[in-house]
Amino acid sequence: MITFEGVTKRYDDGTVAVDDLSLEAPTGAITVFVGPSGCGKTTSLRMINRMIDATGGRILLDGQDVRQIDPPTLRRGIGYVIQQAGLFPHRKIVDNVATVPYLLGWDKKRARARAMELLERVGLDAALARRYPFQLSGGQQQRVGVARALAADPPVLLMDEPFSAVDPVVRTSLQDELLRLQSDLQKTIVFVTHDIDEAIKLGDTVAVMRVGGRLAQMAGPATLLTEPADDFVREFLGRDRGIRRLSFIPAKDIRLAAVPADLALDASGRPLGWRTTGGLLPYGTFNPERDSLRAALDAALLAVNGTAVAVDEDGRVIGVATREALDEVLGQYAARHTTPAPGSPRPEEAHGTSAAAAPGSAPEVPAEASGPDGHAPPDPGPGDHTDGEGPRG
Numbered sequence: 460m461i462t463f464e465g466v467t468k469r470y471d472d473g474t475v476a477v478d479d480l481s482l483e484a485p486t487g488a489i490t491v492f493v494g495p496s497g498c499g500k501t502t503s504l505r506m507i508n509r510m511i512d513a514t515g516g517r518i519l520l521d522g523q524d525v526r527q528i529d530p531p532t533l534r535r536g537i538g539y540v541i542q543q544a545g546l547f548p549h550r551k552i553v554d555n556v557a558t559v560p561y562l563l564g565w566d567k568k569r570a571r572a573r574a575m576e577l578l579e580r581v582g583l584d585a586a587l588a589r590r591y592p593f594q595l596s597g598g599q600q601q602r603v604g605v606a607r608a609l610a611a612d613p614p615v616l617l618m619d620e621p622f623s624a625v626d627p628v629v630r631t632s633l634q635d636e637l638l639r640l641q642s643d644l645q646k647t648i649v650f651v652t653h654d655i656d657e658a659i660k661l662g663d664t665v666a667v668m669r670v671g672g673r674l675a676q677m678a679g680p681a682t683l684l685t686e687p688a689d690d691f692v693r694e695f696l697g698r699d700r701g702i703r704r705l706s707f708i709p710a711k712d713i714r715l716a717a718v719p720a721d722l723a724l725d726a727s728g729r730p731l732g733w734r735t736t737g738g739l740l741p742y743g744t745f746n747p748e749r750d751s752l753r754a755a756l757d758a759a760l761l762a763v764n765g766t767a768v769a770v771d772e773d774g775r776v777i778g779v780a781t782r783e784a785l786d787e788v789l790g791q792y793a794a795r796h797t798t799p800a801p802g803s804p805r806p807e808e809a810h811g812t813s814a815a816a817a818p819g820s821a822p823e824v825p826a827e828a829s830g831p832d833g834h835a836p837p838d839p840g841p842g843d844h845t846d847g848e849g850p851r852g
């Protein structure tokens with residue numbers, strides 16, 4: 460666990476980049492720092508591995524003040540990934556990945572074997588190992604950057620806008636890859652981005668920062684979408700918060716009905732279309748085991764009859780979700796997440812998770828108390844979905 464206790468960074472020219480920041484980044488989870496350019500994200504991140512030293516407060520790594528650990532020792536346990544990957548241009552990919560093992564004195568054979576294993580882990584072909592960085596695409600270089608950071612198997616990974624410089628399609632696949640890796644590796648990851656959608660997709664917890672290095676809100680992504688602490692966070696989150704929230708509700712609770720006769724299937728049980736007198740009409744599918752309610756709803760909207768087709772991993776139809784079935788789940792969801800009107804009392808107060816409302820701004824709904832103290836919010840009812848669980852994206 461990484462703990463920020465009242466951390467402040469004032470640069471020599473008087474710029475206060477980070478102001479009294481207190482938060483916890485739990486072990487084995489992805490904590491995202493998100494906010495506009497210049498809000499102090501990079502400064503905050505670099506204070507963890509002491510590339511920058513704080514001017515006030517403390518940062519603890521599993522309870523130990525990082526100031527008491529000498530930087531080389533500290534950094535051995537902390538992988539670091541930056542934008543543009545930051546690879547050594549004159550070194551082959553395999554040797555780039557093996558950088559830290561070499562520094563740790565591993566023999567060349569073992570270091571290279573480890574590098575090859577990691578290249579595979581991040582989804583790169585072994586043939587790329589002998590190339591130089593300039594011979595790789597931006598997305599491939601970023602994967603190498605992640606592999607290099609993982610080489611010595613550090614418990615902590617710091618990632619500073621690692622996917623910001625690649626195109627949206629590659630970025631999506633890098634994000635998916637990171638989530639897949641993380642489900643295997645369970646590193647303690649602090650991930651910095653200015654992209655709120657990336658934050659919501661990747662974060663178990665999301666810390667929204669505002670310029671001046673102030674924490675605006677810290678919450679799970681689903682809570683953030685439903686209950687932004689103030690106008691700044693609400694505007695930063697952008698549109699369609701309700702629909703985006705559906706991404707965090709698993710589709711597995713949707714009641715499936717038997718496959719109706721008007722759904723045409725091929726010989727192996729995969730859907731062909733909705734039968735009508737005029738021929739087959741479009742359909743949409745979702746996988747109840749893997750997808751979210753958002754995906755199910757999307758599938759329903761693709762069909763003229765409003766019915767979503769549920770499929771298994773192989774694309775075979777296992778049932779259908781009618782509009783009524785979707786409505787049931789949506790109804791439960793809406794009822795569970797009714798938020799009191801602004802200003803009305805809440806059962807639990809936020810603990811320093813939201814900055815004071817700006818003068819003249821609307822009355823603030825207190826941030827849910829899933830902040831630095833780590834308390835979960837009161838359970839609104841049976842079967843509620845905890846933030847960070849369930850499908851993402």
Ligand SMILES: Nc1ncnc2c1ncn2[C@@H]1O[C@H](COP(=O)(O)OP(=O)(O)O)[C@@H](O)[C@H]1O
Binds near residue numbers: 471499
């Ligand atoms: N070495 C420095 N000296 C003075 N000011 C700095 C220095 N590095 C960053 N800053 C300032 O600190 C603030 C936060 O910077 P940074 O942490 O890089 O923000 P972000 O990563 O969120 O864009 C900005 O106003 C930036 O100009």
Ligand SMILES: [Mg+2]
Binds near residue numbers: 500
């Ligand atoms: Mg930055």
